[in-house]
Amino acid sequence: MRKPASAFAVHAILGLYTLLAIFPIVLVIMNSFKAKRAIFNTPLRPPLPETFDPIGYSRVFGDSSLPFYYLNSITVTVGTIFLTLLTGAMAAWALSEYKFRWNTLLALYLSIGIMVPIRLGSVAIIQLVAEMNLINTLTALVLVYTAQNLPLAVFILSEFIAQIPRDLREAARCDGLSEYNIFLHIILPLIRPAMATVAVFTMIPVWNDLWFPLLLAPTGGKQTITLGVQQFLGQYITDWNAVLAALSTAIVPVLVLYVIFSRQLIRGLTSGAVK
Protein backbone atom coordinates (compact mmCIF):
# COMPACT_ATOMS: atom_id res chain seq x y z
CA MET A 1 0.00 0.00 0.00
CA ARG A 2 1.08 3.54 -0.76
CA LYS A 3 1.25 6.04 2.06
CA PRO A 4 -1.88 8.21 2.17
CA ALA A 5 0.15 11.41 1.77
CA SER A 6 1.84 10.34 -1.44
CA ALA A 7 -1.41 8.85 -2.76
CA PHE A 8 -3.02 12.23 -2.17
CA ALA A 9 -0.21 14.00 -4.01
CA VAL A 10 -0.55 11.69 -6.99
CA HIS A 11 -4.27 12.24 -7.15
CA ALA A 12 -3.89 15.99 -6.77
CA ILE A 13 -1.44 16.16 -9.68
CA LEU A 14 -3.61 13.92 -11.85
CA GLY A 15 -6.68 15.96 -10.95
CA LEU A 16 -4.94 19.19 -11.85
CA TYR A 17 -3.83 17.75 -15.15
CA THR A 18 -7.34 16.56 -15.91
CA LEU A 19 -8.69 20.03 -15.22
CA LEU A 20 -6.12 21.57 -17.56
CA ALA A 21 -6.85 19.05 -20.30
CA ILE A 22 -10.60 19.28 -20.01
CA PHE A 23 -10.86 23.07 -19.68
CA PRO A 24 -10.71 23.97 -23.42
CA ILE A 25 -13.17 21.20 -24.27
CA VAL A 26 -15.64 22.41 -21.67
CA LEU A 27 -15.19 25.93 -23.00
CA VAL A 28 -15.99 24.84 -26.55
CA ILE A 29 -19.05 22.86 -25.54
CA MET A 30 -20.32 25.62 -23.23
CA ASN A 31 -19.98 28.33 -25.79
CA SER A 32 -21.49 26.24 -28.54
CA PHE A 33 -24.85 26.67 -26.77
CA LYS A 34 -24.60 30.46 -26.46
CA ALA A 35 -25.62 33.40 -28.61
CA LYS A 36 -22.85 35.03 -30.58
CA ARG A 37 -22.78 38.16 -28.43
CA ALA A 38 -22.51 36.12 -25.23
CA ILE A 39 -19.62 34.06 -26.66
CA PHE A 40 -17.54 37.21 -26.97
CA ASN A 41 -18.77 39.15 -23.95
CA THR A 42 -18.72 36.40 -21.30
CA PRO A 43 -16.75 33.47 -22.76
CA LEU A 44 -16.20 31.81 -19.35
CA ARG A 45 -19.86 31.75 -18.25
CA PRO A 46 -21.99 28.68 -18.76
CA PRO A 47 -25.07 29.22 -20.95
CA LEU A 48 -27.81 30.99 -18.94
CA PRO A 49 -31.48 31.13 -19.94
CA GLU A 50 -31.01 34.63 -21.42
CA THR A 51 -27.82 33.69 -23.36
CA PHE A 52 -28.86 30.19 -24.46
CA ASP A 53 -29.02 29.83 -28.23
CA PRO A 54 -28.75 26.57 -30.19
CA ILE A 55 -28.44 28.40 -33.50
CA GLY A 56 -25.01 26.83 -34.15
CA TYR A 57 -26.45 23.32 -33.98
CA SER A 58 -29.35 24.10 -36.28
CA ARG A 59 -26.90 25.51 -38.81
CA VAL A 60 -24.65 22.44 -38.55
CA PHE A 61 -27.51 19.96 -38.83
CA GLY A 62 -29.12 22.11 -41.49
CA ASP A 63 -26.06 21.92 -43.69
CA SER A 64 -26.63 19.13 -46.19
CA SER A 65 -22.97 18.23 -46.72
CA LEU A 66 -21.77 18.03 -43.11
CA PRO A 67 -23.23 14.53 -42.41
CA PHE A 68 -21.16 13.25 -45.31
CA TYR A 69 -18.05 14.84 -43.86
CA TYR A 70 -18.71 13.09 -40.57
CA LEU A 71 -19.17 9.83 -42.40
CA ASN A 72 -15.93 10.40 -44.31
CA SER A 73 -14.02 10.99 -41.09
CA ILE A 74 -15.50 7.90 -39.47
CA THR A 75 -14.77 5.77 -42.53
CA VAL A 76 -11.17 6.97 -42.73
CA THR A 77 -10.57 6.52 -39.00
CA VAL A 78 -12.14 3.08 -38.73
CA GLY A 79 -10.52 1.93 -41.97
CA THR A 80 -7.13 3.10 -40.76
CA ILE A 81 -7.52 1.43 -37.38
CA PHE A 82 -8.55 -1.83 -39.02
CA LEU A 83 -5.71 -1.90 -41.56
CA THR A 84 -3.11 -0.75 -39.02
CA LEU A 85 -4.10 -3.39 -36.48
CA LEU A 86 -4.34 -6.22 -38.98
CA THR A 87 -1.10 -5.57 -40.86
CA GLY A 88 0.67 -4.36 -37.73
CA ALA A 89 -0.18 -7.46 -35.71
CA MET A 90 0.80 -9.76 -38.59
CA ALA A 91 4.14 -8.01 -39.04
CA ALA A 92 4.78 -7.95 -35.29
CA TRP A 93 4.04 -11.68 -35.04
CA ALA A 94 6.33 -12.54 -37.92
CA LEU A 95 9.14 -10.34 -36.64
CA SER A 96 9.03 -11.63 -33.08
CA GLU A 97 8.31 -15.30 -33.75
CA TYR A 98 10.24 -16.31 -36.83
CA LYS A 99 13.96 -16.27 -37.34
CA PHE A 100 14.72 -15.31 -40.92
CA ARG A 101 17.53 -13.61 -42.67
CA TRP A 102 16.56 -9.95 -42.70
CA ASN A 103 14.62 -10.05 -39.46
CA THR A 104 16.65 -7.54 -37.45
CA LEU A 105 17.24 -5.24 -40.41
CA LEU A 106 13.55 -5.19 -41.22
CA ALA A 107 12.61 -4.40 -37.62
CA LEU A 108 15.15 -1.57 -37.63
CA TYR A 109 13.81 -0.23 -40.92
CA LEU A 110 10.30 -0.20 -39.48
CA SER A 111 11.39 1.59 -36.34
CA ILE A 112 12.94 4.37 -38.39
CA GLY A 113 9.39 5.18 -39.40
CA ILE A 114 8.65 6.09 -35.78
CA MET A 115 11.32 8.77 -35.83
CA VAL A 116 10.88 10.30 -39.28
CA PRO A 117 7.69 12.35 -39.68
CA ILE A 118 5.69 11.20 -42.67
CA ARG A 119 4.89 14.79 -43.62
CA LEU A 120 8.45 15.23 -44.84
CA GLY A 121 7.41 13.03 -47.72
CA SER A 122 4.26 14.95 -48.56
CA VAL A 123 5.36 15.97 -52.07
CA ALA A 124 6.29 12.42 -52.99
CA ILE A 125 3.07 11.15 -51.47
CA ILE A 126 1.00 13.58 -53.55
CA GLN A 127 2.81 12.45 -56.71
CA LEU A 128 2.29 8.80 -55.81
CA VAL A 129 -1.38 9.28 -55.02
CA ALA A 130 -1.90 11.26 -58.21
CA GLU A 131 -0.20 8.55 -60.28
CA MET A 132 -2.50 5.97 -58.75
CA ASN A 133 -5.52 8.13 -59.55
CA LEU A 134 -6.48 8.24 -55.92
CA ILE A 135 -6.70 12.02 -55.44
CA ASN A 136 -9.98 12.95 -53.73
CA THR A 137 -10.61 9.42 -52.47
CA LEU A 138 -10.83 8.13 -48.93
CA THR A 139 -8.65 5.17 -49.97
CA ALA A 140 -5.70 7.53 -50.35
CA LEU A 141 -6.18 8.85 -46.83
CA VAL A 142 -6.57 5.38 -45.32
CA LEU A 143 -3.42 4.13 -47.02
CA VAL A 144 -1.32 7.13 -46.01
CA TYR A 145 -2.53 7.03 -42.42
CA THR A 146 -1.91 3.31 -42.19
CA ALA A 147 1.64 3.84 -43.39
CA GLN A 148 2.01 6.64 -40.86
CA ASN A 149 0.84 4.55 -37.91
CA LEU A 150 2.27 1.17 -38.82
CA PRO A 151 5.79 1.60 -37.37
CA LEU A 152 4.63 2.43 -33.86
CA ALA A 153 1.92 -0.24 -34.05
CA VAL A 154 4.45 -2.93 -35.00
CA PHE A 155 6.77 -1.75 -32.24
CA ILE A 156 4.14 -1.85 -29.49
CA LEU A 157 2.51 -5.08 -30.66
CA SER A 158 5.75 -7.00 -30.98
CA GLU A 159 6.63 -6.05 -27.41
CA PHE A 160 3.33 -7.55 -26.28
CA ILE A 161 3.64 -10.63 -28.44
CA ALA A 162 7.12 -11.26 -27.04
CA GLN A 163 5.51 -11.39 -23.59
CA ILE A 164 3.15 -14.20 -24.51
CA PRO A 165 4.76 -17.31 -23.00
CA ARG A 166 6.54 -19.48 -25.52
CA ASP A 167 4.85 -22.53 -24.02
CA LEU A 168 1.45 -21.29 -25.19
CA ARG A 169 2.45 -21.13 -28.83
CA GLU A 170 4.15 -24.50 -28.54
CA ALA A 171 1.13 -26.05 -26.84
CA ALA A 172 -0.90 -24.81 -29.80
CA ARG A 173 1.63 -26.30 -32.20
CA CYS A 174 1.38 -29.65 -30.41
CA ASP A 175 -2.40 -29.28 -30.62
CA GLY A 176 -1.99 -29.24 -34.38
CA LEU A 177 -2.81 -25.64 -35.21
CA SER A 178 -1.37 -24.11 -38.35
CA GLU A 179 0.68 -20.95 -37.95
CA TYR A 180 -2.25 -18.89 -39.27
CA ASN A 181 -4.57 -20.43 -36.72
CA ILE A 182 -2.10 -19.82 -33.90
CA PHE A 183 -2.05 -16.18 -34.95
CA LEU A 184 -5.82 -15.92 -35.25
CA HIS A 185 -6.91 -17.99 -32.26
CA ILE A 186 -4.11 -17.57 -29.73
CA ILE A 187 -2.11 -14.43 -30.46
CA LEU A 188 -4.85 -12.03 -31.56
CA PRO A 189 -7.15 -12.69 -28.56
CA LEU A 190 -4.24 -12.34 -26.16
CA ILE A 191 -2.98 -9.02 -27.47
CA ARG A 192 -6.40 -7.40 -27.47
CA PRO A 193 -5.42 -4.88 -24.77
CA ALA A 194 -2.35 -3.91 -26.79
CA MET A 195 -4.43 -3.56 -29.94
CA ALA A 196 -6.84 -1.30 -28.08
CA THR A 197 -3.90 0.87 -27.03
CA VAL A 198 -2.68 1.09 -30.58
CA ALA A 199 -6.19 1.84 -31.80
CA VAL A 200 -6.47 4.79 -29.44
CA PHE A 201 -3.04 6.11 -30.38
CA THR A 202 -3.93 5.75 -34.05
CA MET A 203 -7.41 7.18 -33.90
CA ILE A 204 -6.83 10.61 -32.31
CA PRO A 205 -4.25 12.06 -34.75
CA VAL A 206 -6.08 10.60 -37.73
CA TRP A 207 -9.40 12.07 -36.67
CA ASN A 208 -7.87 15.47 -36.01
CA ASP A 209 -5.60 15.65 -39.03
CA LEU A 210 -6.00 18.57 -41.40
CA TRP A 211 -2.83 18.19 -43.43
CA PHE A 212 -3.46 15.14 -45.57
CA PRO A 213 -7.17 15.81 -46.17
CA LEU A 214 -6.14 19.23 -47.44
CA LEU A 215 -3.48 17.75 -49.74
CA LEU A 216 -5.10 14.53 -50.90
CA ALA A 217 -8.88 14.95 -50.70
CA PRO A 218 -9.74 18.66 -50.53
CA THR A 219 -12.83 18.56 -52.76
CA GLY A 220 -15.33 16.26 -54.40
CA GLY A 221 -17.39 15.53 -51.30
CA LYS A 222 -14.55 13.50 -49.81
CA GLN A 223 -13.58 16.10 -47.21
CA THR A 224 -13.23 14.98 -43.62
CA ILE A 225 -15.01 16.82 -40.85
CA THR A 226 -11.92 18.83 -39.84
CA LEU A 227 -11.82 20.17 -43.38
CA GLY A 228 -15.59 20.56 -43.51
CA VAL A 229 -15.60 22.87 -40.52
CA GLN A 230 -13.37 25.24 -42.39
CA GLN A 231 -16.33 26.37 -44.51
CA PHE A 232 -17.62 28.27 -41.47
CA LEU A 233 -14.29 30.05 -41.09
CA GLY A 234 -14.50 32.86 -43.62
CA GLN A 235 -11.85 35.31 -44.66
CA TYR A 236 -13.91 38.24 -43.40
CA ILE A 237 -16.57 36.73 -41.25
CA THR A 238 -16.58 33.55 -39.17
CA ASP A 239 -19.69 31.76 -38.01
CA TRP A 240 -18.46 30.98 -34.51
CA ASN A 241 -21.75 29.39 -33.42
CA ALA A 242 -21.51 26.84 -36.18
CA VAL A 243 -17.78 26.24 -35.72
CA LEU A 244 -18.18 25.53 -32.01
CA ALA A 245 -21.23 23.34 -32.57
CA ALA A 246 -19.48 21.37 -35.29
CA LEU A 247 -16.42 20.87 -33.09
CA SER A 248 -18.60 19.76 -30.17
CA THR A 249 -20.42 17.17 -32.24
CA ALA A 250 -17.12 15.99 -33.69
CA ILE A 251 -16.14 14.82 -30.21
CA VAL A 252 -18.93 12.24 -30.08
CA PRO A 253 -17.70 9.64 -32.58
CA VAL A 254 -14.14 9.50 -31.17
CA LEU A 255 -15.57 9.31 -27.69
CA VAL A 256 -17.69 6.31 -28.67
CA LEU A 257 -14.67 4.62 -30.28
CA TYR A 258 -12.60 5.34 -27.21
CA VAL A 259 -15.17 3.80 -24.88
CA ILE A 260 -15.24 0.68 -27.05
CA PHE A 261 -11.45 0.29 -26.98
CA SER A 262 -10.92 1.26 -23.36
CA ARG A 263 -13.11 -1.62 -22.23
CA GLN A 264 -10.50 -3.91 -23.79
CA LEU A 265 -7.71 -2.00 -22.09
CA ILE A 266 -8.87 -2.61 -18.57
CA ARG A 267 -8.90 -6.37 -18.66
CA GLY A 268 -5.67 -8.19 -18.00
CA LEU A 269 -6.33 -11.02 -20.36
CA THR A 270 -3.16 -13.01 -19.94
CA SER A 271 -3.58 -13.60 -16.22
CA GLY A 272 -3.88 -17.29 -15.49
CA ALA A 273 -2.12 -18.36 -18.65
CA VAL A 274 0.82 -19.89 -16.90
CA LYS A 275 1.49 -20.83 -13.31
Add this chain to the structure above:
Amino acid sequence: MAEVRIEKLRKSFGAVEVLKDIDLTVEDGAFVVLVGPSGCGKSTLLRSIAGLEPVSDGIITIGGRKVNDLAPAQREIAMVFQSYALYPHMDVAANMGFGLRFAGTPKAEIAARVAEAARILQLEPLLKRRPRELSGGQRQRVAIGRAIVRKPQVFLFDEPLSNLDAALRINTRVEIAKLHKLLAATIVYVTHDQVEAMTLADKIVVMNQGRVEQQGKPLELYYRPANLFVAGFIGSPAMNFLPGKVTPGGVDLGADGALALPLPAGAVPGSAVTLGVRPEHMRIAGTADGLRIDATVELVERLGEMGYVHLRLPSGAVAIAEIRGDVGLGTGDRTSVALDPAHLHLFGADGHRIA
Protein backbone atom coordinates in the same frame (compact mmCIF):
# COMPACT_ATOMS: atom_id res chain seq x y z
CA MET B 1 0.53 -46.58 -28.17
CA ALA B 2 3.96 -46.82 -29.61
CA GLU B 3 7.64 -47.26 -29.04
CA VAL B 4 9.97 -44.27 -29.22
CA ARG B 5 13.45 -44.93 -30.52
CA ILE B 6 16.22 -42.36 -30.50
CA GLU B 7 19.48 -43.07 -32.30
CA LYS B 8 22.66 -41.00 -32.25
CA LEU B 9 20.73 -37.82 -31.54
CA ARG B 10 22.69 -34.57 -31.55
CA LYS B 11 21.49 -31.06 -31.01
CA SER B 12 23.47 -27.84 -31.09
CA PHE B 13 22.46 -24.28 -30.38
CA GLY B 14 24.99 -22.41 -32.47
CA ALA B 15 28.40 -23.65 -31.41
CA VAL B 16 27.14 -25.18 -28.15
CA GLU B 17 26.39 -28.88 -28.33
CA VAL B 18 23.57 -29.52 -25.89
CA LEU B 19 22.76 -33.15 -26.75
CA LYS B 20 25.70 -35.42 -27.56
CA ASP B 21 25.01 -38.75 -29.12
CA ILE B 22 21.87 -39.81 -27.28
CA ASP B 23 20.67 -43.38 -27.74
CA LEU B 24 17.45 -44.24 -26.02
CA THR B 25 14.55 -46.63 -26.46
CA VAL B 26 11.21 -46.07 -24.79
CA GLU B 27 9.36 -49.36 -25.04
CA ASP B 28 5.69 -49.45 -25.96
CA GLY B 29 3.69 -48.56 -22.85
CA ALA B 30 6.77 -47.81 -20.75
CA PHE B 31 7.15 -44.98 -18.28
CA VAL B 32 10.59 -43.49 -18.78
CA VAL B 33 11.86 -40.75 -16.48
CA LEU B 34 14.66 -38.38 -17.48
CA VAL B 35 16.67 -36.98 -14.57
CA GLY B 36 19.83 -34.94 -14.38
CA PRO B 37 21.19 -31.66 -13.10
CA SER B 38 19.79 -28.38 -14.34
CA GLY B 39 20.91 -27.50 -17.84
CA CYS B 40 21.89 -31.05 -18.82
CA GLY B 41 19.51 -31.10 -21.78
CA LYS B 42 16.42 -32.93 -20.48
CA SER B 43 13.94 -30.38 -21.80
CA THR B 44 15.82 -30.12 -25.06
CA LEU B 45 15.60 -33.90 -25.53
CA LEU B 46 11.88 -33.85 -24.75
CA ARG B 47 11.27 -30.94 -27.12
CA SER B 48 13.22 -32.74 -29.82
CA ILE B 49 10.93 -35.74 -29.47
CA ALA B 50 7.93 -33.39 -29.63
CA GLY B 51 9.25 -31.71 -32.76
CA LEU B 52 9.41 -28.29 -31.19
CA GLU B 53 13.17 -28.21 -31.65
CA PRO B 54 14.82 -29.33 -34.90
CA VAL B 55 17.64 -31.79 -34.25
CA SER B 56 21.13 -31.43 -35.68
CA ASP B 57 21.74 -35.10 -36.34
CA GLY B 58 20.35 -38.54 -35.57
CA ILE B 59 17.04 -40.32 -35.96
CA ILE B 60 13.83 -40.26 -33.94
CA THR B 61 11.16 -42.84 -34.65
CA ILE B 62 7.75 -43.08 -33.03
CA GLY B 63 5.85 -46.31 -33.56
CA GLY B 64 8.35 -47.34 -36.23
CA ARG B 65 7.82 -44.15 -38.21
CA LYS B 66 10.71 -41.75 -38.68
CA VAL B 67 9.45 -38.39 -37.48
CA ASN B 68 12.49 -36.12 -37.87
CA ASP B 69 10.81 -34.00 -40.51
CA LEU B 70 7.25 -34.10 -39.19
CA ALA B 71 5.53 -31.21 -37.43
CA PRO B 72 4.59 -31.73 -33.76
CA ALA B 73 0.94 -32.36 -34.64
CA GLN B 74 1.81 -35.12 -37.09
CA ARG B 75 3.92 -36.98 -34.55
CA GLU B 76 0.85 -37.92 -32.49
CA ILE B 77 2.42 -36.75 -29.26
CA ALA B 78 0.97 -34.65 -26.49
CA MET B 79 3.08 -32.47 -24.27
CA VAL B 80 2.33 -31.29 -20.74
CA PHE B 81 4.33 -28.20 -19.92
CA GLN B 82 5.77 -27.19 -16.57
CA SER B 83 3.90 -23.89 -16.86
CA TYR B 84 0.69 -25.77 -17.88
CA ALA B 85 0.36 -23.43 -20.90
CA LEU B 86 -3.43 -23.33 -20.79
CA TYR B 87 -5.12 -20.96 -23.22
CA PRO B 88 -6.18 -18.15 -20.90
CA HIS B 89 -9.05 -16.91 -23.05
CA MET B 90 -10.91 -20.22 -23.16
CA ASP B 91 -12.75 -22.19 -20.53
CA VAL B 92 -11.61 -25.63 -19.40
CA ALA B 93 -13.77 -27.54 -21.88
CA ALA B 94 -12.58 -25.40 -24.79
CA ASN B 95 -8.99 -25.79 -23.68
CA MET B 96 -9.26 -29.55 -23.72
CA GLY B 97 -11.15 -29.76 -27.00
CA PHE B 98 -9.14 -27.08 -28.80
CA GLY B 99 -6.79 -29.37 -30.69
CA LEU B 100 -9.62 -31.66 -31.80
CA ARG B 101 -11.56 -28.71 -33.18
CA PHE B 102 -8.78 -28.02 -35.65
CA ALA B 103 -8.34 -31.69 -36.49
CA GLY B 104 -11.89 -31.63 -37.86
CA THR B 105 -13.31 -33.96 -35.23
CA PRO B 106 -17.13 -33.85 -35.12
CA LYS B 107 -18.58 -31.70 -32.33
CA ALA B 108 -20.36 -34.59 -30.63
CA GLU B 109 -17.19 -36.64 -30.49
CA ILE B 110 -15.20 -33.72 -29.05
CA ALA B 111 -17.80 -33.29 -26.35
CA ALA B 112 -17.74 -37.01 -25.56
CA ARG B 113 -13.97 -37.16 -25.30
CA VAL B 114 -13.77 -34.02 -23.18
CA ALA B 115 -16.44 -35.43 -20.87
CA GLU B 116 -14.53 -38.70 -20.61
CA ALA B 117 -11.26 -36.93 -19.73
CA ALA B 118 -13.08 -34.67 -17.27
CA ARG B 119 -14.53 -37.74 -15.58
CA ILE B 120 -11.15 -39.46 -15.27
CA LEU B 121 -9.51 -36.31 -13.88
CA GLN B 122 -12.47 -35.18 -11.76
CA LEU B 123 -12.77 -31.92 -13.65
CA GLU B 124 -16.50 -32.14 -14.32
CA PRO B 125 -17.57 -29.25 -12.04
CA LEU B 126 -14.89 -26.99 -13.54
CA LEU B 127 -15.57 -27.33 -17.24
CA LYS B 128 -17.01 -23.84 -17.63
CA ARG B 129 -14.24 -22.03 -15.71
CA ARG B 130 -11.37 -20.03 -17.12
CA PRO B 131 -7.79 -21.09 -16.24
CA ARG B 132 -7.31 -18.04 -14.00
CA GLU B 133 -10.22 -19.23 -11.86
CA LEU B 134 -8.48 -22.54 -11.08
CA SER B 135 -5.94 -23.57 -8.46
CA GLY B 136 -2.51 -24.80 -9.47
CA GLY B 137 -3.46 -28.44 -9.07
CA GLN B 138 -6.64 -28.00 -11.09
CA ARG B 139 -4.73 -26.27 -13.89
CA GLN B 140 -2.31 -29.17 -13.89
CA ARG B 141 -5.17 -31.62 -14.30
CA VAL B 142 -6.61 -29.58 -17.15
CA ALA B 143 -3.22 -29.64 -18.87
CA ILE B 144 -3.15 -33.42 -18.51
CA GLY B 145 -6.76 -33.58 -19.73
CA ARG B 146 -5.83 -31.62 -22.82
CA ALA B 147 -3.20 -34.25 -23.53
CA ILE B 148 -5.54 -37.19 -22.93
CA VAL B 149 -8.38 -36.12 -25.22
CA ARG B 150 -6.13 -36.20 -28.25
CA LYS B 151 -5.35 -39.89 -27.69
CA PRO B 152 -1.69 -39.48 -28.56
CA GLN B 153 0.82 -42.25 -29.16
CA VAL B 154 3.22 -40.76 -26.62
CA PHE B 155 2.83 -38.44 -23.64
CA LEU B 156 5.64 -36.02 -22.89
CA PHE B 157 5.78 -34.40 -19.45
CA ASP B 158 8.26 -31.64 -18.61
CA GLU B 159 8.45 -31.26 -14.82
CA PRO B 160 4.66 -31.24 -14.52
CA LEU B 161 4.55 -31.21 -10.73
CA SER B 162 7.26 -28.73 -9.88
CA ASN B 163 4.84 -25.85 -9.37
CA LEU B 164 2.67 -27.73 -6.89
CA ASP B 165 3.01 -27.81 -3.13
CA ALA B 166 4.32 -30.94 -1.42
CA ALA B 167 0.98 -32.56 -0.51
CA LEU B 168 -0.56 -31.92 -3.92
CA ARG B 169 2.57 -33.21 -5.56
CA ILE B 170 2.22 -36.58 -3.85
CA ASN B 171 -1.47 -36.77 -4.80
CA THR B 172 -0.88 -35.89 -8.42
CA ARG B 173 2.03 -38.29 -8.59
CA VAL B 174 -0.25 -41.11 -7.56
CA GLU B 175 -2.85 -39.90 -10.10
CA ILE B 176 -0.27 -39.96 -12.87
CA ALA B 177 0.79 -43.48 -11.92
CA LYS B 178 -2.86 -44.62 -12.05
CA LEU B 179 -3.38 -42.81 -15.34
CA HIS B 180 -0.40 -44.62 -16.82
CA LYS B 181 -1.94 -47.97 -15.89
CA LEU B 182 -5.39 -46.93 -17.10
CA LEU B 183 -4.29 -45.63 -20.49
CA ALA B 184 -1.41 -48.09 -20.95
CA ALA B 185 0.38 -45.07 -22.30
CA THR B 186 3.95 -44.58 -23.42
CA ILE B 187 5.31 -41.75 -21.29
CA VAL B 188 8.51 -39.75 -21.24
CA TYR B 189 8.70 -37.70 -18.09
CA VAL B 190 11.26 -35.11 -16.97
CA THR B 191 11.70 -34.38 -13.29
CA HIS B 192 14.08 -33.04 -10.69
CA ASP B 193 12.44 -35.04 -7.95
CA GLN B 194 14.14 -38.28 -6.90
CA VAL B 195 10.99 -39.68 -5.37
CA GLU B 196 8.97 -39.06 -8.52
CA ALA B 197 11.67 -40.73 -10.56
CA MET B 198 12.00 -43.78 -8.31
CA THR B 199 8.27 -44.36 -7.84
CA LEU B 200 6.94 -43.65 -11.33
CA ALA B 201 9.61 -45.00 -13.63
CA ASP B 202 9.88 -48.32 -15.38
CA LYS B 203 13.20 -46.97 -16.56
CA ILE B 204 15.26 -44.04 -15.34
CA VAL B 205 17.62 -42.25 -17.68
CA VAL B 206 20.31 -40.23 -15.91
CA MET B 207 21.66 -37.43 -18.06
CA ASN B 208 24.66 -35.21 -17.51
CA GLN B 209 26.00 -32.50 -19.81
CA GLY B 210 24.09 -33.74 -22.82
CA ARG B 211 24.99 -37.40 -22.43
CA VAL B 212 23.19 -40.41 -21.02
CA GLU B 213 25.22 -41.58 -18.01
CA GLN B 214 23.16 -44.67 -17.33
CA GLN B 215 19.71 -46.04 -17.99
CA GLY B 216 17.95 -48.84 -16.23
CA LYS B 217 15.35 -49.89 -13.69
CA PRO B 218 15.18 -47.59 -10.64
CA LEU B 219 16.59 -50.17 -8.24
CA GLU B 220 19.28 -51.17 -10.69
CA LEU B 221 20.52 -47.58 -10.66
CA TYR B 222 20.27 -47.50 -6.91
CA TYR B 223 22.10 -50.74 -6.21
CA ARG B 224 24.52 -50.81 -9.11
CA PRO B 225 25.28 -47.28 -10.32
CA ALA B 226 27.57 -47.49 -13.34
CA ASN B 227 29.75 -44.55 -12.43
CA LEU B 228 30.48 -41.91 -9.81
CA PHE B 229 28.04 -39.42 -11.33
CA VAL B 230 25.04 -41.75 -11.16
CA ALA B 231 26.10 -42.98 -7.72
CA GLY B 232 26.14 -39.41 -6.44
CA PHE B 233 22.98 -38.36 -8.24
CA ILE B 234 20.61 -41.18 -7.33
CA GLY B 235 19.71 -41.44 -3.68
CA SER B 236 19.19 -38.83 -1.02
CA PRO B 237 21.22 -37.92 0.97
CA ALA B 238 23.92 -38.61 -1.57
CA MET B 239 26.32 -41.54 -1.39
CA ASN B 240 29.50 -41.01 0.66
CA PHE B 241 32.73 -41.20 -1.31
CA LEU B 242 36.06 -42.13 0.29
CA PRO B 243 39.25 -41.97 -1.81
CA GLY B 244 41.71 -44.86 -1.37
CA LYS B 245 44.18 -47.28 -2.91
CA VAL B 246 43.83 -50.93 -3.79
CA THR B 247 45.96 -53.26 -1.64
CA PRO B 248 46.29 -57.03 -2.00
CA GLY B 249 43.86 -57.58 0.90
CA GLY B 250 41.37 -54.79 0.34
CA VAL B 251 41.34 -51.00 0.18
CA ASP B 252 43.65 -48.61 2.03
CA LEU B 253 41.83 -45.44 2.95
CA GLY B 254 44.91 -43.67 4.30
CA ALA B 255 44.25 -41.92 7.58
CA ASP B 256 40.84 -43.57 7.82
CA GLY B 257 42.48 -47.00 8.03
CA ALA B 258 42.51 -50.08 5.83
CA LEU B 259 39.48 -52.18 4.99
CA ALA B 260 39.63 -55.88 4.31
CA LEU B 261 37.50 -56.54 1.22
CA PRO B 262 37.20 -59.34 -1.27
CA LEU B 263 38.43 -57.52 -4.38
CA PRO B 264 36.95 -58.01 -7.85
CA ALA B 265 39.08 -59.15 -10.75
CA GLY B 266 39.40 -55.69 -12.25
CA ALA B 267 41.10 -54.13 -9.21
CA VAL B 268 44.85 -53.83 -9.69
CA PRO B 269 46.78 -53.45 -6.41
CA GLY B 270 48.27 -49.97 -6.10
CA SER B 271 45.67 -48.25 -8.29
CA ALA B 272 43.56 -45.37 -6.99
CA VAL B 273 39.89 -46.09 -6.29
CA THR B 274 36.90 -44.39 -4.76
CA LEU B 275 34.87 -46.32 -2.25
CA GLY B 276 31.19 -45.44 -2.23
CA VAL B 277 28.77 -46.24 0.56
CA ARG B 278 25.25 -44.95 1.06
CA PRO B 279 24.22 -43.38 4.41
CA GLU B 280 21.73 -46.20 4.93
CA HIS B 281 24.57 -48.74 4.70
CA MET B 282 26.69 -47.10 7.39
CA ARG B 283 25.87 -48.24 10.93
CA ILE B 284 26.87 -46.14 13.91
CA ALA B 285 28.80 -48.21 16.49
CA GLY B 286 28.19 -51.32 14.45
CA THR B 287 30.14 -54.49 15.03
CA ALA B 288 31.32 -55.67 11.59
CA ASP B 289 35.06 -56.33 11.95
CA GLY B 290 37.60 -55.08 9.48
CA LEU B 291 35.15 -52.53 8.08
CA ARG B 292 35.18 -49.96 10.87
CA ILE B 293 36.11 -46.32 10.68
CA ASP B 294 36.58 -44.00 13.65
CA ALA B 295 34.66 -40.74 13.45
CA THR B 296 33.69 -37.58 15.31
CA VAL B 297 30.09 -36.45 15.35
CA GLU B 298 29.61 -33.00 13.78
CA LEU B 299 25.86 -32.74 13.68
CA VAL B 300 22.82 -34.91 14.38
CA GLU B 301 19.66 -34.40 12.29
CA ARG B 302 16.54 -36.09 13.62
CA LEU B 303 13.60 -36.56 11.26
CA GLY B 304 11.54 -38.61 13.70
CA GLU B 305 12.20 -42.33 13.95
CA MET B 306 15.12 -42.00 11.57
CA GLY B 307 17.81 -39.37 11.22
CA TYR B 308 21.26 -38.56 9.90
CA VAL B 309 24.58 -38.11 11.64
CA HIS B 310 27.19 -35.94 9.94
CA LEU B 311 30.60 -37.42 10.72
CA ARG B 312 34.13 -36.05 10.45
CA LEU B 313 36.53 -38.88 9.58
CA PRO B 314 40.22 -38.95 10.64
CA SER B 315 41.26 -37.98 7.09
CA GLY B 316 39.15 -34.83 7.36
CA ALA B 317 36.49 -36.13 4.95
CA VAL B 318 32.81 -35.73 5.85
CA ALA B 319 30.38 -38.64 5.72
CA ILE B 320 26.68 -38.99 6.51
CA ALA B 321 25.29 -42.06 8.24
CA GLU B 322 21.65 -42.98 8.77
CA ILE B 323 20.43 -43.70 12.29
CA ARG B 324 17.26 -45.31 13.64
CA GLY B 325 15.85 -44.61 17.06
CA ASP B 326 17.77 -42.67 19.69
CA VAL B 327 21.48 -43.47 19.53
CA GLY B 328 22.34 -40.97 22.26
CA LEU B 329 24.97 -39.10 20.26
CA GLY B 330 25.70 -35.37 20.37
CA THR B 331 28.02 -32.98 18.58
CA GLY B 332 31.67 -33.66 19.43
CA ASP B 333 31.15 -37.29 20.52
CA ARG B 334 33.66 -39.86 19.29
CA THR B 335 32.24 -43.01 17.77
CA SER B 336 32.84 -45.42 14.95
CA VAL B 337 30.85 -46.56 11.91
CA ALA B 338 30.63 -49.96 10.34
CA LEU B 339 30.23 -50.31 6.57
CA ASP B 340 27.83 -52.94 5.23
CA PRO B 341 30.08 -55.18 3.11
CA ALA B 342 27.16 -56.19 0.88
CA HIS B 343 26.58 -52.62 -0.21
CA LEU B 344 29.97 -51.17 -1.00
CA HIS B 345 30.67 -49.63 -4.40
CA LEU B 346 34.14 -49.36 -5.89
CA PHE B 347 34.90 -46.91 -8.68
CA GLY B 348 38.14 -46.73 -10.65
CA ALA B 349 40.19 -43.63 -11.32
CA ASP B 350 38.11 -42.95 -14.48
CA GLY B 351 34.93 -42.94 -12.40
CA HIS B 352 33.57 -46.22 -13.75
CA ARG B 353 32.33 -48.94 -11.50
CA ILE B 354 34.71 -51.77 -10.64
CA ALA B 355 32.48 -53.55 -8.14
